[in-house]
Amino acid sequence: MTDLRIMALPALALLPVVVLAACDRDEEDASVPPRMVEVAEVVADDASLTLTLLGDVHGETEVRVFSQLPERVREVHVEDGQLIEEGEPLVTLEADLPASEVGQASAALLAAEATRDQIQADLARISGLVASHVLPASRSETLATQLRSAEARVEQLRAARRAAGQRRDRTVIRAPADGMVALLAVDDGDMVSPQRPVCLIVQMDRVDVHFSVVELDYVRLEVGMAVTVTPPALPDLHRAGEITRISPVLDPLTRTATVEVRLDNPGHTLRPGMVAEVAIELERRTDVILVPARGVLMTTRTDTAREGYVFVVDGDTARRRPVFLGQRYGERMEITRGLERGEQIVVLGQHVLRDGSSIRVRDAATEVAAPEPAAPESLDTDPAVETP
Numbered sequence: 046m047t048d049l050r051i052m053a054l055p056a057l058a059l060l061p062v063v064v065l066a067a068c069d070r071d072e073e074d075a076s077v078p079p080r081m082v083e084v085a086e087v088v089a090d091d092a093s094l095t096l097t098l099l100g101d102v103h104g105e106t107e108v109r110v111f112s113q114l115p116e117r118v119r120e121v122h123v124e125d126g127q128l129i130e131e132g133e134p135l136v137t138l139e140a141d142l143p144a145s146e147v148g149q150a151s152a153a154l155l156a157a158e159a160t161r162d163q164i165q166a167d168l169a170r171i172s173g174l175v176a177s178h179v180l181p182a183s184r185s186e187t188l189a190t191q192l193r194s195a196e197a198r199v200e201q202l203r204a205a206r207r208a209a210g211q212r213r214d215r216t217v218i219r220a221p222a223d224g225m226v227a228l229l230a231v232d233d234g235d236m237v238s239p240q241r242p243v244c245l246i247v248q249m250d251r252v253d254v255h256f257s258v259v260e261l262d263y264v265r266l267e268v269g270m271a272v273t274v275t276p277p278a279l280p281d282l283h284r285a286g287e288i289t290r291i292s293p294v295l296d297p298l299t300r301t302a303t304v305e306v307r308l309d310n311p312g313h314t315l316r317p318g319m320v321a322e323v324a325i326e327l328e329r330r331t332d333v334i335l336v337p338a339r340g341v342l343m344t345t346r347t348d349t350a351r352e353g354y355v356f357v358v359d360g361d362t363a364r365r366r367p368v369f370l371g372q373r374y375g376e377r378m379e380i381t382r383g384l385e386r387g388e389q390i391v392v393l394g395q396h397v398l399r400d401g402s403s404i405r406v407r408d409a410a411t412e413v414a415a416p417e418p419a420a421p422e423s424l425d426t427d428p429a430v431e432t433p
Contacts, residue, residue, distance in 0.1 A: 079403040082394035084358050085337050089386045092335060092374045094328040096265075100256030102276070102319040104247035105307070108222050112237040113215045114138060121233055127226045129246070136218040136231060136243055143213035150206035157202050161195035168192055224248040227317070247317055252310045254286070254321050257301040265327055266291055272306050273324045276315060284308045284315070288325075333371075334385075338378040340392035341370065351381075356398050358389040358406070365400035 116138040123135050168188040174180040224246040231243050254274055258266065268291060274284045286308025295302045306323060308315075315321065336355070346352040351370045356363040371379030384390070391398065398404070 077403070079361065079405040080363075080394055080398060081407045082363070082391045082398070082404045084389045084406050085340060085392045087334060087336050087380070087384045087386055087388045087390060089332045090335055091329065091331050092333040092372070092377070092379065093326050093330075094372060094374065096258075096262055096325045096327050098256045098258065098262075098323050098325075100254040100306070100321050100323050102315050102317055102321050103253045103255060104224070104249050104317045105251040105253060106222060106224065106246075106248040107317065108224070108246040109242040110135065110218060110221065110244050110246060111239055111242055112136070112138065112218055113239055114143070114212065115236070115238045116142075116216065118231050118233055118235045118237060119216075121229070121231060123226045123229065123244075125226055125229045128224070129220045129226060130223050131220055133220045134217050135220055135226070136237075138216040138218070138237065140213055140216040143209065143216055146209040147206065147213050150202060150209045154199065154202040154206055157195065157199045161192065161199050164188060164192045164195050218243060220246055222246055222248065225313075249310055249313045249315075249317070251307055252315050252317070253289070254306040254308070254323055256304055256306075256323055257299070258304055260295060260300055260302075263291075263295065263302045266304060266325065270325060272308075274306065274308055274315075275322045275324070276319050277322060278319065279314070282314060284310070333374075334380045335374065335377040336380055336384065336390055337392045338373060338376055340390045340395065341368070341378050342395060355384070356391040356395045356402075357384070358391065358404070361403055361405070363391055363395070363398045363400075363402045363404045365398075 118136055119139050120137045121135075122133075122137065123129060129135070168185060171180060171185050171188055174184075225248075226244055227247050228242070228245040230241065231237055237243060266288060268288050270288045272286050272288060274286055276282060286306045288304060289307045290305040292302040292304070340355055341353045342355065343353050347370070352367060353370055354365055354367045357366050366383060368383030369381045371381045373379070391404065394404075
């Protein structure tokens with residue numbers, strides 16, 4: 046019994062200290078002025094899940110034009126940005142060598158035709174003598190063989206002359222399609238070759254936007270889905286289009302697939318090579334409980350159980366309340382459990398609050414009536430205060 050009394054004495058001695066500390070804390074909490082905060086109302090609204098990606102703009106048709114001959118440029122007939130029609134000349138090459146080839150082929154053909162005509166005349170004359178038994182039949186057979194060989198030679202040279210004429214025609218490079226000249230890469234006097242493109246012909250009345258999607262998004266896309274395209278360089282421009290092609294396979298290196306969107310391009314505002322933001326609505330729901338995402342505070346259970354917490358306005362007091370999170374829609378977060386429509390939560394200044402903290406809601410009237418410079422500072426997170 047004596048030992049128990051001795052052990053209880055230190056505990057009894059500490060009791061006044063604990064009571065005194067609790068009283069001091071209550072006095073300290075009572076002395077803390079109300080925190081100025083901003084609040085937002087919990088709403089039930091329509092929510093759409095939108096996939097936003099970046100892609101590259103391409104012309105509906107893009108044709109790279111090559112020279113079929115390694116030759117020097119005599120004259121360039123077009124400029125970058127010029128609209129042309131199919132068949133119009135783009136570039137004229139030097140034609141001296143092809144022209145000489147045509148001349149040589151024509152001369153050889155004339156000589157072959159003369160030889161053929163002579164053999165044909167000899168055969169006609171010999172055939173009469175053979176019929177009258179003046180000459181043996183072998184003479185006419187020999188001339189007939191020579192005639193067939195001469196005719197074959199004529200046909201061969203005709204083909205050679207056509208080929209030479211085609212090479213000469215290829216010294217004029219023509220537009221393969223209607224469109225706009227782009228990336229013109231030659232000038233007068235330059236050498237061209239079949240390996241280097243001369244220019245690009247682009248049709249821009251409609252454009253395609255190509256972008257890549259990961260596997261999780263790939264399975265949710267379908268041809269014909271509506272999209273909205275907005276170039277970052279022109280944020281006020283919004284064009285509607287639809288998915289026209291989805292790659293049937295994914296790249297095994299990047300695990301992504303290419304998707305193409307086609308849209309009208311009045312005024313050629315969108316140009317090939319521009320970056321475009323593509324927004325695809327994947328899902329739309331009604332009567333979803335939504336709050337500003339910045340008002341939701343995360344916990345260690347957020348990743349595993351989708352649980353967070355908010356501070357709900359209760360008169361002049363902030364009450365901490367756990368909530369369960371759903372899908373995030375842009376700047377708003379879905380709350381699946383824990384809040385009701387019409388309630389108000391703290392969206393600015395909540396990081397320095399505790400359950401039961403006194404608050405004062407900031408509005409325009411408050412700012413005019415209380416313009417102290419120290420008040421706005423309470424809206425920022427105080428590094429010295431731990432997040433509840």
